[in-house]
Each structure stands twice: as structure tokens, then as C-alpha cells.
Amino acid sequence: MSFTLAIVGRPNVGKSTLFNRLVGKRLALVDDQPGVTRDLREGDARLGDLRFTVIDTAGLEDATDDTLQGRMRRLTERAVDMADVCLMLIDARTGVTPVDETVADILRKRGRHVILAANKAEGRAADAGIIEAYGLGLGEPIRLSAEHGEGLNDLYGQLLPLSEEFAAQTQSDTPETDITVDEEDADADAVRVPTRDKPLQVAVVGRPNAGKSTLINKLLGEDRLLTGPEAGITRDAISVQMDWDGLPVRIFDTAGMRKKAKVQEKLEKLSVSDGLRAVKFAEVVVVLLDAAIPFEQQDLRIADLAEREGRAVVIAVNKWDAEEEKSEKIKMLREECARLLPQLRGVPLVTVSALTGKGLDRLRQAIEKAYETWNRRVTTAKLNQWLSGMVEAHPPPAPGGRRIKLRYMTQAKTRPPGFVVMCSNPEKMSDAYSRYLVNGLRDTFDMPGTPVRLWMRSQS
Numbered sequence: 435m436s437f438t439l440a441i442v443g444r445p446n447v448g449k450s451t452l453f454n455r456l457v458g459k460r461l462a463l464v465d466d467q468p469g470v471t472r473d474l475r476e477g478d479a480r481l482g483d484l485r486f487t488v489i490d491t492a493g494l495e496d497a498t499d500d501t502l503q504g505r506m507r508r509l510t511e512r513a514v515d516m517a518d519v520c521l522m523l524i525d526a527r528t529g530v531t532p533v534d535e536t537v538a539d540i541l542r543k544r545g546r547h548v549i550l551a552a553n554k555a556e557g558r559a560a561d562a563g564i565i566e567a568y569g570l571g572l573g574e575p576i577r578l579s580a581e582h583g584e585g586l587n588d589l590y591g592q593l594l595p596l597s598e599e600f601a602a603q604t605q606s607d608t609p610e611t612d613i614t615v616d617e618e619d620a621d622a623d624a625v626r627v628p629t630r631d632k633p634l635q636v637a638v639v640g641r642p643n644a645g646k647s648t649l650i651n652k653l654l655g656e657d658r659l660l661t662g663p664e665a666g667i668t669r670d671a672i673s674v675q676m677d678w679d680g681l682p683v684r685i686f687d688t689a690g691m692r693k694k695a696k697v698q699e700k701l702e703k704l705s706v707s708d709g710l711r712a713v714k715f716a717e718v719v720v721v722l723l724d725a726a727i728p729f730e731q732q733d734l735r736i737a738d739l740a741e742r743e744g745r746a747v748v749i750a751v752n753k754w755d756a757e758e759e760k761s762e763k764i765k766m767l768r769e770e771c772a773r774l775l776p777q778l779r780g781v782p783l784v785t786v787s788a789l790t791g792k793g794l795d796r797l798r799q800a801i802e803k804a805y806e807t808w809n810r811r812v813t814t815a816k817l818n819q820w821l822s823g824m825v826e827a828h829p830p831p832a833p834g835g836r837r838i839k840l841r842y843m844t845q846a847k848t849r850p851p852g853f854v855v856m857c858s859n860p861e862k863m864s865d866a867y868s869r870y871l872v873n874g875l876r877d878t879f880d881m882p883g884t885p886v887r888l889w890m891r892s893q894s
């Protein structure tokens with residue numbers, strides 16, 4: 435199914451230039467449709483393998499019967515009504531103007547799918563404007579140069595998942611959500627574990643003998659193998675695909691990789707680098723511990739690596755069948771986890787027995803939940819309400835007697851969730867206060883365990 439994209443933004447930001455680039459020669463003038471102004475340009479756009487209708491709202495602002503703000507307001511509202519997706523352009527060289535803010539305001543409130551792009555972004559002169567654009571509360575801006583054709587890949591990356599969503603929605607009349615758009619991955623979806631073309635990528639990592647092979651075999655056995663072991667992304671990565679109640683899942687088998695090693699002494703070293711590679715492929719990383727020797731150095735290293743790589747993490751404690759004092763032990767494990775992995779505060783900890791299969795349902799649920807959290811998006815309105823509460827409860831530091839002012843914040847990305855806080859003197863912000871905010875975000879918006887990124891930025 436095709437969809438309609440409206441390019442919106444104040445005069446001179448580069449809307450027509452982008453329109454021409456997307457449409458090429460296939461430009462059509464819309465003239466006599468009722469309710470549509472004569473000079474609204476509409477064309478068939480191509481971007482990669484995507485085909486869609488693009489509307490250029492340029493020219494309409496020139497009507498003289500109103501203030502620029504007023505005209506922009508009406509125009510933007512109309513664009514929202516007419517199009518499936520609104521692409522808002524700002525001029526990165528000029529930075530954000532009050533008229534831009536008016537447009538963004540309407541899009542934030544009414545736009546279902548909004549993509550923000552900072553145009554004229556070629557060269558360094560645009561850097562400040564791009565950072566300012568975060569402050570519009572429409573997520574991470576694409577760096578675009580309509581004139582030079584730069585950034586179109588990123589635009590494609592944001593349109594692709596939307597186009598798939600529209601295709602899936604042609605029949606159903608799903609309720610509107612207040613999410614904007616997603617970035618990074620073409621298969622990203624901000625709302626829930628979606629019906630995916632690509633399977634959910636899971637890596638099971640842990641020390642030799644933790645039980646990784648046993649676990650993967652058990653998971654496969656219970657789910658009746660759909661596809662056998664098959665070649666993975668790289669030559670020596672081994673992965674298996676399975677189906678969890680309709681959710682396709684691919685598990686990277688690092689143990690399988692290890693078993694290809696010939697030299698016994700290399701095992702220890704190899705399992706770390708295998709784990710490393712698996713972590714890079716994965717969306718969710720399961721750190722498998724041996725209940726008899728939990729939280730060894732190597733386990734901690736790999737959990738930390740997963741956090742630094744920004745993956746969703748689940749800790750699974752294996753060989754639970756062999757434990758005697760289960761309730762004592764679980765208490766101890768939780769304490770150790772909190773103490774040794776503070777960077778993953780609240781990370782789900784699940785006890786399993788790969789041998790008997792006990793706890794594997796809970797492990798599957800924890801993996802799906804972690805994935806969902808990793809994709810979570812919080813609205814700008816909620817974030818700012820939360821931020822003022824946090825500041826009131828505990829004011830930011832005042833280095834040299836000048837208190838840092840936190841102005842507002844917005845979520846810039848998902849997978850994992852990342853937030854930008856606009857403030858004065860960001861370079862003077864203390865780690866302790868940043869941690870306070872990150873932990874608060876985790877608690878308030880239910881994001882335990884997942885890596886949370888926080889950037890402090892000044893507005894100028």
C-alpha cells in the first residue's frame with residue numbers, strides 16, 4: 435500500500451528542494467480537487483524501493499491574509515489531516531525559530547507519525563541547529579541536505595517501518611497512538627513486540643559449562659524445532675530459529691561456536707570473544723549463570739559489555755534443580771546482582787533448569803518483556819512533568835554557586851531508550867545527579883534492567 439507524506443515547515447527551510455529531489459521529473463500539479471488549494475504540489479515520490487505520494491506545502495504560506503504564525507498553524511493542521519506522515523524540516527543553519535516551535539507544537543499534539551529533519555545540514559555550520567532540534571520534542575532529527583542529497587538513507591530508514599505498518603493496517607482500524615517515529619533499525623517498532631519479519635535476536639552467553647547448549651537444546655525441543663541449526667550472520671556464528679507462540683526468535687549459540695575450537699586451553703579466551711560477537715548481533719542478551727558459582731568475573735564482564743553495547747539484558751541462573759536452600763539462595767543472588775551490576779539496576783533475574791525445563795516459560799516471558807522495555811517510548815509531556823518533580827525533590831548541583839538549570843527533556847531514541855535534557859552548563863553536571871535521573875526514569879516509567887542513556891545538552 436502506498437502512503438502520503440507531507441513536507442511541512444516554515445518558508446525557506448528547503449521543502450521545495452526536497453520535494454523536487456523526491457519526485458524528480460514525475461511532478462504533477464494538483465489543480466481542481468475540492469478543498470485543496472491550487473498551488474499545493476503533489477507528486478509521486480521514490481526513495482529506494484519505497485513509492486509514496488508527497489505533498490509540498492511550500493507556497494501556501496505566502497497568502498497575505500494572516501500572520502505567518504497563523505498561516506503556519508492552519509497549514510500544518512491541514513497537512514496532518516491529509517497525510518499519513520509529516521516530515522518537518524527546519525533550517526539547521528538558522529536554528530530553531532518561534533515559527534518552528536509553533537509547527538512542532540501542532541505536530542507533537544496532533545501528528546500521528548512525524549519525522550523531524552534538520553535540513554542544510556552539510557558541513558559544520560549546522561551542528562548547533564541540529565542539537566537545538568532535539569528540543570522540539572519530536573525525537574532525534576535526521577541530518578539532511580536536500581540540495582546535496584545527503585541524509586536520504588536515514589529518511590528511508592524511518593519511512594520503511596512506517597510503510598510496513600501502513601501496509602499491515604490497510605484493513606484494520608487501529609487506534610491512534612501518540613508515538614512519533616522510530617530510528618536506527620528498519621524493523622523497529624516503538625509500541626509493542628510487533629509482528630516481525632525479522633526474528634527477535636537473542637544471544638545466550640556465559641562461562642563454559644554454565645549450560646548454554648543444554649538450555650538452547652531444551653528450548654528447541656520444547657518448541658519443536660522449526661528451522662534446524664543454520665548458518666548465522668557470519669561464517670562461524672551459529673544460530674537456531676524457533677517460534678514462541680507466533681513470535682519468531684533467533685538464538686545465537688555461542689556454545690556451538692566454542693565447540694568448534696580445537697585447542698582446549700583456548701576455551702576461556704574464546705568464549706569471551708564469542709560472547710562479544712553474539713552480543714553485537716543480539717537485541718536481548720541472556721547472561722546464563724551457574725547457580726553453584728554465580729557472578730564470576732567473566733559473567734560480570736559480559737553483562738557489563740551487554741550494557742555498554744546498549745542491549746536489553748536478562749540474567750538467568752541455571753542448574754536451579756541442584757540447589758537446596760532455594761529461598762535463601764535467591765535472596766543472596768538478588769543482593770549480589772544489585773551490588774555487582776548497578777549499571778543494570780532492576781535487571782530481571784530468572785532461575786531455570788535447562789536440564790528439567792523448569793522456569794523456561796518465565797525466561798521466555800522475561801526476554802519478551804525486556805525487549806518491550808528496550809523499545810519503550812515516553813511522551814515529551816510525561817517526561818517534562820516528571821522532570822519538574824525530580825528537580826523539586828532534589829535540585830541539580832550548583833557548581834561555583836550557580837545552579838544548573840534543567841529546562842526540558844525529550845526522548846531522542848529507543849533500543850535502548852535515550853533521553854536528551856536541555857540544561858545550562860551541561861559539562862558541569864555531576865555523575866551522581868545523572869544517575870539520580872536515570873534511576874528515576876527506570877522507576878517511574880518501568881524500565882528496569884535496560885540500559886538507559888541520558889545526554890545533557892545546552893541550548894545554544
Ligand code: GDP
Pocket residue numbers: 443444445446447448449450451452492493553554555556578579580581582
Ligand atoms: P521552501 O520555501 O521551504 O520550499 O525552501 P526552498 O526549497 O525554496 O529552499 C530555500 C532556499 O534554501 C533555497 O535557496 C535553496 O537552494 C536552499 N536550500 C535548500 N536545501 C538546502 C540544503 O540542503 N543546503 C543548503 N545550503 N541550502 C539549501
Ligand code: GDP
Pocket residue numbers: 640641642643644645646647648649689752753754755756786787788789790
Ligand atoms: P555450556 O558449556 O555452557 O554449553 O554448558 P553445557 O550445556 O555443555 O552444560 C555443562 C554441564 O552442565 C553439562 O554436564 C550439563 O549436563 C550440565 N547442566 C546443564 N544445565 C543443567 C541444569 O539445569 N541442571 C544441572 N544439574 N546440570 C546442568
